[in-house]
Amino acid sequence: MDLTPLSNADLRTAPLRRDHCTLSDWSSACAALDAGRLTLLALWGEAAAVRMALLDEGARRIGLLTLPAETAFPSVGRHHPPAQRLERAVADLWGLVPAGAPDARPWLGHGAPYPFLPVEGDSLHQVPVGPVHAGIIEPGHFRFTAQGETVVRLEERLGYVHKGIEALMTGAVLARGAELAGRTSGDSCVAYQWAFAQAAEAGLACPAPPRAEHIRAVLAELERLANHLGDIGAICNDAAFAMMLAQCSILREGLLRATATAFGHRMGKDVIAPGGVSRDLTPEGVAAIRAALTAVAARLPRLVALYDGTASLQDRTVGTGRLSPALARQFGAGGFVGRAAGRSFDTRRSLPYGPYAELSFVVPARDEGDVNARVWLRIEEAQASLGLLDQLLSGLPGGPVQSGLVPSGPAEGIGLVEGFRGDVFVHLALGPDGRIARCHLRDPSWFQWPLLEAAIEGNIIADFPLCNKSFNCSYSGHDL
């Protein structure tokens, strides 16, 4: 399978060509996915076409296929299960039917009664949970089929927070697109706004100034660190170890306050915009961030020791919710979910952007794939982010933070940014008037949610909150 000639280097700086592929290209891509030679990065619909982004992990290259389609297209999910939910979403949103698809049920559209998969067997019972959950989390439905206490199948039903984000994007000006991108999954607002900006800048061949890229990376690492700390605490809390949540949330709050001091918003929302950043980083901002980082660096090792040394906590996390490396690889699972199960892919290292190529950092990886491995991944990534932030803050280049980008069209570009949860993919097409003709945002959760179904199998229902939190997939980013 020959990928569209996009090298690793020009991916984020070059506008995309819009070539149509043939049916046979499409089927050879399906075969390559099936054989594990390529990884599915995204699959989405648009007016009269369906598109697929593919990753060649060995060659570190991304390819894009565009298949003209009026009403139907040959199903990819038939050969490659990770594509199934994406195709169902294409059918819901664009009316393009994946021909030959093994699962024809709607996914994001909730108009009609939903037939759950049939279950057969002795002494099975079902436990429906959600969409409104007991905790303060996003809505989604989980249908557990259990034998005694043991889960024999979990079936997820998502789409409850579908807001029509991609439809709102169409026809919008870039600034409005950036606003929506930052509100696709609130916990990853920086990653989304960066990926969106990247796509615009690549399409218009107008890169952001180096200082802006550095500031973006500062924001992205702060976001990663804050989320990892919050989630390490929350996972332990789901194993009834509340002290860890309290301690981690103190550190998280310190980071959010520093972000507010430096950037005017606790989560750094709306700082990144196509063309650069809307706010420069002042010496006072740097000092506030440094102070928060010092506090984290001082306290984190003690929290890690606490996690490592509490046998009752380890008893809950070790061996729980195990994800097999084969599945992680097949689904191209990003972030700590993939890296805790042997798939060592991190956009920052594998397809570097912004300042990451010049920075030194470790990308931790493990093979066990259980809750414990995911917790450790979070810990090690948090430590890596501390190191990255130190390098970034000491090496801030001077110069402007805006490139003065002028939207014009037609133009197309791709953005791919490592959010705390995994790689956020954005495809952006601008029309002749410089307005958004089509924007597709693919959350890493698309390839992680299905794996949660696999990881929970054989565990007890009572361990589901722990498993779910250790994945921490986004509902909103997925439901769009």
Place this chain on the structure above:
Amino acid sequence: MRKFLLQGLTSRPLIEAAPLPADPAVEELGRALQARLRGGLGRSLTIRAVDAGSCNGCELEIHALANPFYDLERFGLHFAASPRHADVLLVTGPVTRNMAEALRRSYAATPDPKWVVSAGDCARDGGCFAGSPAILGGVGAVVPVDLHIPGCPPSPTALLQGLLALLERAATGA
């Protein structure tokens, strides 16, 4: 672990002084509550958070309310797992088509007297998602709202101000 707990005994608490209720919030709430308040609640309110379609940003700040800096339980405010145990529904997000029924049912399951607080710019009128056919609008489009807390997302302080205002009214009006 013992070391941690001992240190906790000797170090200073992180907790912040209670923020003063913001005036507009108190105003907005006053009339609605006076008319609707029946029976005493003591000095406690039980809250059920419902995400009716948020981007999850608002949820992060609601979570932050429980951290040692804000510690909302000291005000007698706490979160319940079921709307059946709640006095207040704290609703975030625009209401999506797919969540409207779940929100209606959560409201119906909440015993009287009850209040609905909508949190975040989306919850007022759909915010940046207004106009999408996939949403019905703000929270008020589906259930009656007593108080709105603005912000994207509202900071924990803003959330606390709003909720405290609600608590004050509930106590004095009883």
